[in-house]
Amino acid sequence: MSVAPPRPKDLALNALRAFEAAARLGGFAAAAVELGVTPGAVTAHVKALEDRLGAALFARSAKGVELTTLGARVLPGFTEAFDALGLAQHHLRSEAAPRAVHIATLPAIAQLWLSPRLPALRAAMPEVAISITAMEVPPNLKRAPYDLSLFPGDQGQVVAEDWLFPVCAPALANRLARPEDLNTLPCLIDLAWAGDWQLWSAQAMPGKPFAPRGPVFSLYALAVEEAANGAGVLMAHGALVAGHLQRGTLVAPLSQRVKLPQALRLWSARSLRAGHPVGRVARALGAS
Incomplete structure (x- = not known):
């Protein structure tokens, strides 16, 4: 009579994925965003994994979580494994x-x-x-x-390549002959790239304080359209306004341009x- 002992259960894949993401990204909230679940779900998965192992993978404190020695030691293997799994899924989708x-x-x-x-x-x-x-x-x-x-x-x-320079509708161009003229015109501000004005002005107007004043937008494409509508001057990313410049709906009156590193x-x-x-x-x- 053969003996067939029960096979030990594998560790839950979702729990391992939650551990790897939290360890790689440095926290449960960041892992939740990447995995598309709630932070509570990540916490529960990691706790269940630790209970199953009988060992802590994270040290908890009021400041957040940190990997234990065990967690840090095993993380590279799981990161490599999930990277390989992701690429295998890419290959499967591509073939299908x-x-x-x-x-x-x-x-x-x-x-x-x-x-x-x-x-x-x-x-x-x-x-x-x-x-x-x-x-x-x-x-x-x-x-x-x-x-x-x-x-x-x-x-x-x-x-x-990405270059910064001010653009505006043709009707405003005759009011923008030098960088200092920006102080008298509305400057359209995009929230995602709010620092562009300071980056450009630091090189175009060195030593001269400048604070753009004007409408704020959360969508850069909308800010571009408003600039074309004559609402003010926009600090443009050259690659993104090339079509408007070619059509003449936007113009670049100033010669000062700043090349972005990325x-x-x-x-x-x-x-x-x-x-x-x-x-x-x-x-x-x-x-x-």
Whole structure:
């Protein structure tokens, strides 16, 4: 008579994923955002895992959580494993739907840089379905279900250098002959890039204090449209207003321009095959 002892249960995958995310990101709240669950769910998963192991993975305090020696020792293996799992899922999706390409990018880039290029992409690749997801921070492409990431940064293929300079509607241009004239005009301010005015003015008007005054917007694309409507002067990202400059709905009266250290870059977590739709889209965007 054969003996078949019960197999010990594996550790819960969701609990391991919660531990890895919290350990890598430095907290349960950040892990919850990445995993799309509540902080309470992450806390419960980690506590259940610790109870199952009979050992603490985090030290709790009023200031937050810190990895224990055990947690720090095992984290690299789980990060490598979940990265590999994420890339395997990318491969599975690609093989199952080889003609689908999903791009993640900033809302302003999606509206002002990427959207005008989509008709040409569809015409050149009618068999490829291109989806766009707008988000405020770059996703972890080793884990998230996106093929390409299009964000300002220092990783990936440069598709456009980024320059700062003031732009306005043609009707306002004759009132903007030198940087100091900005003190007499409404300056449109975008919340996401509120520091752009100070960055530009520090180089264009060195030693001269300047505080922009004017309407505030939470959507950069809306600020661009309002600038074109004559509402004031906008500190523009050159790559994002190129279409308006070409059409003449916006002009750049001042010569002072500041190059940003981070260019607009296209990145993928996996190698791009020459004939694969993801590689074709990446090359087309890089050449545009």
